[in-house]
Each structure stands twice: as structure tokens, then as C-alpha cells.
Amino acid sequence: MLKFLKQVGDYTKEAVQAAKYIGQGLSVTFDHMQRRPITVQYPYEKLIPSERFRGRIHFEFDKCISCEVCVRVCPINLPVVDWEFNKETKKKKLNHYSIDFGVCIFCGNCVEYCPTNCLSMTEEYELATYDRHELNYDNVALGRLPYSVTHSDPIVTPIREFAYLPKGVLSGHDLPANARRAGKLPEELLEEMQSAEK
Amino acid sequence: MSAGIDLQASFIDLLRGFGLTPGVAKAVWLPLPMLIIVAAVTVLALVSTWLERKVSAAAQQRIGPEYMGPFGMLVPVADVAKLLFKEDIIPAKTDPLLFSLAPLLVFIPVFLSFLIVPFGQNLVITDLNIGIFLWISLSSIAPIGLLMAGYASNNKYSLLGGLRAAAQSISYEIPLALAVLAVVMMSNSLSTIDIVQQQSGYGILSWNVWRQPVGFIIFWIAALAECERMPFDLPEAEEELVAGYQTEYSAVKFMLFYAGSYANLVLSALLFAVLYLGGWESPVSVSWLASVLNVSETTAWLQVITGSLGIVMTLFKAYLLLFLAILLRWTVPRVRIDQLLDLGWKFLLPIALVNLLLTAGLKLAFPVAFGG
DSSP states (O other): OOHHOOOOHHHHHHHHHHHHHHHHHHHHHHHHHOOOOOOOOOTTEEOOOOOOOOEEEEOGGGGOOOOHHHHHHHHTOOEEEEEEEEETTTTTEEEEEEETTTTTTOHHHHHOOTTTTEEOSSSSSOOOOGGGGGGGHHHHHSSSOOOOOOTTTTTTEOOGGGGGSTOOOOTTTOOOOOOOOSSOOOHHHHHHHHHHHH | OOOOHHHHHHHHHHHHHHTTHHHHHHHHHHHHHHHHHHHHHHHHHHHHHHHHHHHHHHTTTOSSSSSSSSSGHHHHHHHHHHHHHOOOOOOTTTHHHHHHHHHHHHHHHHHGGGGGOSSSSOOOOOOOOOOOHHHHHHHTTTTHHHHHHHHHOHHHHHHHHHHHHHHHHHHHHHHHHHHHHHHHHHOOSSOOHHHHHHTTTSGGGGHHHHOOHHHHHHHHHHHHHHOOOOOOOEEEEEEHHHTTTGGEEEEEEHHHHHHHHHHHHHHHHHHHHHHOOOOOSSSSSHHHHHTTTOOTTTHHHHHHHHHHHHHHHHHHHHHHHHHHHHHHHHHHHHHHHHHHIIIIIIIIHHHHHHHHHHHHHHHHOOOOTTTT
């Protein structure tokens, strides 16, 4: 009898506990309802890519020395470097350069290893096309200025990402224009390093 | 408590004024409330789909539908238009008769049950003296339809979903009926009007929640299970069964299932409000307020206010419960089938029985408070 009563007691305790947990869960869900939606309404609002964002690769034709380092460091030997040897000047002359962004994995090795810094990563990420062959960018397309979320289109409201928000702020919406992000800015770090060296 | 506005009597009087016999006048009246209720229920179900989308979005810190009409309110309309124009596919190797009949068997009982849902003293299609029992018996037709849908689809997911739906509905019907029985015992009537009237008088204090707290919870859990809402949505568990018994359905037939499930949810919420939250009664009794302010209860404008307040109150309570159901959907995880049956048979059923016994005992001991 005592054992049975204990069982009943334990069962009741568990049931009460379960109800308590469901109540807690409900209050969490309810609390979330009062928070501002974090939705970025894409075509009208866009997130500003981070400084380290690896977007479409930019290429400066005149700086290139056709060394083909980019091809060698590329995991799939993607960049196509079309050059010929100019016997008079005894230098390589670059004719065409292209990268197929339908195949590129945006690892950034080419940018890292380019001896003349003619390759660079941009913040452009809207590469969608109707035909995958259009993703094969030639040196003209690679040389175009990248689309910028902050400057290119007046209808677009740029929204800051989580890492670029002031401390304690969770949403990039309704930020004052001069709101500073948490931590030091890269240029400040650089300044500090330089003053420390002196 | 006065009778309030009697629309039927005044309408018939009006028609008799035009020289119609009472019989003809009544025949003209009869289809009106039915049509209004069917239209209203459709709108209520559509509103609840919109609410589901918006509240779900808010719970996940999203915005939800926004561009279709103000606050995306035209989304349900677009849904209906889309489903109406889609091709009605009956897959090969199904049982065409059962396949087509099943959605109707799920849909019609739900809409038929609105026969007994009161929105006011006289704002009900019929005041059946077996009202709430009619609802319980009608709601047990649905599992047959679900089973038919599952079987006729000739699809393993559909069959599993149908079987689960049947098992679930049958298990949770019993605690549901027992919880309702306790309320019925207190109000000495199966009629929904009588059940609400028994809760009137002291405003919020006289509602059944305070007298039936256990039954209140049992009813809510069982009603969620009957509607196949989130913690108990095993019959259509997306991750396991694609869409359960609905898998093979498209177009209008799918719409019938979909509308039926939301109408069922609205129905359960409405009946929940009627059984435990005083139906159309306001938290502060209107007749008491009238007597305090020295206004006669038969004053025309007061009756109009009382009537419309009743409708608003009923819907407000129902939608509050709907909101709770949607919140619960994003709070609790789905139970396993064995946990579901455990909860139904080993927890809710004994507790509902004890609750019933306790109610009976209390009714004998304190006939004043528990409706002697």
C-alpha cells in the first residue's frame, strides 16, 4: 500500500514537473513574440558583408604578369591565363584572363598568392544568372567595379550584420547612424601597432 | 436573465406583416442562420490559418506574410483560389470512391457540429437538448474518414497516418467525453445554451474553469489531440510520414482536409469557451452592470449591445485559445506514438474518471456551488 502511494506520489511529482517545464517553454515562446523580427527583407534590405567576406573576385588586367601562380594554387586550376611571349621585349604579354564563378569555390588562394596583388576579393555576392555560362567572367567582367550594398542602389537599405553591431544590440534595424560596433576597428588596431613600434 | 433579442421571432413577425403565413415565414427564415454560420465558419477557419502564419512568424522572430493585402490578410484567399484552380488528381491504383468520399466524411461532421455552437442567448441554429453529445458523436465520424483516406490512397505513409489518426482520435475521445460529462453533470443539461446559462450570474467568477480546473486541462489536451495539433500531430508528422493521410491529396480534396482541420480547431476552441469559459458571458456580468446603472434589461439598445458583446466575447475567447494552441505548437515537441497512447489511456483517462467522481461527490455535498 505504502509502495503504491509512493508510486502515485512520484507520478504526480513528474506530472507537475512536466507541466512546469511546458509553462517555462511557453513563456520563452511568448517572450520571442515581443522581440523585433530579425528578417532582412532581401531586395529592399541587404546585409553589409563583413570585411573578410569572400565575394566575386576582382582582377586588374594591367597589373598581371601572367605568372600563373593563381592557376597553381587553385584547387581545381580554374583561372584561364591566355598569354604569349613577346620576343622583342622578352616579356609575357597577357591576352585574356577568365575565372568561371560557376566552378570557383571562393577559397581566396589566388588572391592570397598573387605576387602583384592584381586579384582581390570583393563584397559582391549576387551572382545569379539565367545561364551558367554567363558565370564565366572574362577580364572585362572581372575588372568591373563590384556592386556595393551601401552605395549602388538608393532603394536598398543596408543592414549591419551581427558582428558589426554595438555591444548588446541584437538587430541591425533602427540603429542610429553613428552607432559604433563592439571592439576596436581594424584601423585603430593598426594605429596602435604602429605607435607601439615607434 | 431575460431572453435577449430573438431574431427568429422578429423576422417571422416582419414577414407576417407582409402577409405571409407563419409556416412560410418560418421556411424563409430556416436557411438563413445555416448559411450565415457556414460562411462565418469558413471565414473563421481562414482567419485562423492567417493567425497561424503570423503568430508562428512572430514566435520565430520573422515577419510572416506581409505584401498580400494589409498584413498579408489576403493570403488565405489566395490559398483558396489556388487550391480551387488546381487539377484534382486521383492517383492510379487508388480506390477512387473511398478516396473521394474520405475528405467529405472529415469535413461535413465538423461543419455540422457548428449547429450547436451558441454565440448568444438566441444566436444558435438549434438549441438541441442533446447538444454537446451531438458534437462528441459527430467528432467520432472523422477518424473513419481519415482511415478511409489512408487506406484508399494506396500509399504506405497515408496508411500509417490514417491508422495513427484513428488510434489517436479513439483514445482521446474518451477523456474528452468524460471531461465534458463532468460539466454536463453540473449543469444538468446537454444543451450548450443551458451550460452557458449555468455559468452566468457572477461574471468571471461563475465560469466553469474554477469549478472544473482538472477537466479544463484534460479537455484542452484531448481537444488538441482530436484536432491533431502540434504536440499530437503524429498522423501528419512531416518528418516521418510526409503528410500522413493527406499525402496523395491535392486541389479541392486537400482543401477540404485543410479547411476541416482548421474549422475543427475553431470548433474545439469555441466549445472550450462555451464549456469552461462562460461562452458569450462577459467577465463582468452585463445584467449586473445594467441593474447597477438602473437600466432595464428589456431596453432595445442594451439588448443590441449585449448581443454583439456576446458574439465578440465568444470569438475573443475562442481566438485566445487558438493563440495558445499556436504558441504550444512552437513550444512542445511532438510526442511518440507510445507516449501519446500512454498519456491518453494511463494518465488522462483515470484522471478524468476521478474528476467525474469528485464532481459527482461535490455536487451531492455542495449543491449550491456545483449545480444541485
